[in-house]
Amino acid sequence: xxxxxxxxxxxxxxxxxxxxxxxxxxxxxxxxxxxxxxxxxxxxxxxxxxxxxxxxxxxxxxxxxxxxxxxxxxxxxxxxxxxxxxxxxxxxxxxxxxxxxxxxxxxxxxxxxxxxxxxxxxxxxxxxxxxxxxxxxxxxxxxxxxxxxxxxxxx
Amino acid sequence: xxxxxxxxxxxxxxxxxxxxxxxxxxxxxxxxxxxxxxxxxxxxxxxxxxxxxxxxxxxxxxxxxxxxxxxxxxxxxxxxxxxxxxxxxxxxxxxxxxxxxxxxxxxxxxxxxxxxxxxxxxxxxxxxxxxxxxxxxxxxxxxxxxxxxxxxxxxxxxx
Numbered sequence: 213x214x215x216x217x218x219x220x221x222x223x224x225x226x227x228x229x230x231x232x233x234x235x236x237x238x239x240x241x242x243x244x245x246x247x248x249x250x251x252x253x254x255x256x257x258x259x260x261x262x263x264x265x266x267x268x269x270x271x272x273x274x275x276x277x278x279x280x281x282x283x284x285x286x287x288x289x290x291x292x293x294x295x296x297x298x299x300x301x302x303x304x305x306x307x308x309x310x311x312x313x314x315x316x317x318x319x320x321x322x323x324x325x326x327x328x329x330x331x332x333x334x335x336x337x338x339x340x341x342x343x344x345x346x347x348x349x350x351x352x353x354x355x356x357x358x359x360x361x362x363x364x365x366x367x
Numbered sequence: 368x369x370x371x372x373x374x375x376x377x378x379x380x381x382x383x384x385x386x387x388x389x390x391x392x393x394x395x396x397x398x399x400x401x402x403x404x405x406x407x408x409x410x411x412x413x414x415x416x417x418x419x420x421x422x423x424x425x426x427x428x429x430x431x432x433x434x435x436x437x438x439x440x441x442x443x444x445x446x447x448x449x450x451x452x453x454x455x456x457x458x459x460x461x462x463x464x465x466x467x468x469x470x471x472x473x474x475x476x477x478x479x480x481x482x483x484x485x486x487x488x489x490x491x492x493x494x495x496x497x498x499x500x501x502x503x504x505x506x507x508x509x510x511x512x513x514x515x516x517x518x519x520x521x522x523x524x525x526x
Binding site: 244245328329330331333362365366 | 419422423427428429430431432
């Protein structure tokens with residue numbers, strides 16, 4: 213039993229040691245656990261900011277969703293959201309509804325819709341990278357395409 | 368009216384059964400269920416933390432993170448079985464520690480330890496999957512059946 217207690221103590225020490233850092237907490241650090249509600253991001257053409265805001269508002273209006281991230285690249289627009297826990301049984305139907313609504317309302321846009329936590333996390337990270345000065349538009353577009361490809365691999 | 372089973376027993380046997388029933392310790396079913404619920408839940412919370420770890424630090428998506436998570440949890444339980452910790456947990460939590468995937472690792476390693484004295488090939492190799500073999504067999508077979516049903520439903524346009 214002493215070994216068991218030692219193991220528990222060791223595990224607690226490892227977990228607590230992660231909290232000792234005094235750096236400010238970034239959104240992406242807790243994006244998997246809490247609502248971050250990131251602002252929409254436009255990578256190349258900044259004049260579409262109103263439309264991106266509108267897309268986010270439209271997607272957020274779904275009562276089953278609670279955290280929406282929108283990233284607009286050159287060609288694609290990435291829409292990632294989190295689904296409320298009890299509605300996760302209907303993930304496919306929700307994705308279908310969101311896709312249908314977006315395609316009807318914005319027929320000229322090419323949407324990539326996902327509810328994957330990893331894609332959400334990467335979208336938040338991308339937003340933070342873009343905010344920091346040493347991340348060019350080219351780099352951002354490259355990373356954006358990688359994230360979009362990640363969603364395609366899941367299908 | 369006495370049942371058929373009771374009819375075939377003698378008076379002495381019936382008296383003994385009554386005495387045995389009087390002294391039999393009742394199983395604490397509710398207590399066991401609560402213990403199993405919390406320990407099983409705790410194992411699942413650890414599993415969720417492991418999957419978040421893989422999503423956060425590696426390139427795994429929510430769909431692909433299952434494989435490394437299961438492998439890690441089975442590996443953890445194998446180590447704990449080797450150190451003799453998981454056995455104690457099993458005594459305390461019962462089904463709470465046997466039903467999650469960690470119970471699979473425990474079944475493999477405990478059988479290997481038990482038959483170690485019979486040698487590596489016929490002892491460990493031959494008996495390692497004595498318990499876990501049925502899990503693999505029925506797991507693979509039921510997965511095959513479910514995949515077959517899904518394929519047929521997709522072919523017929525139901526899904």
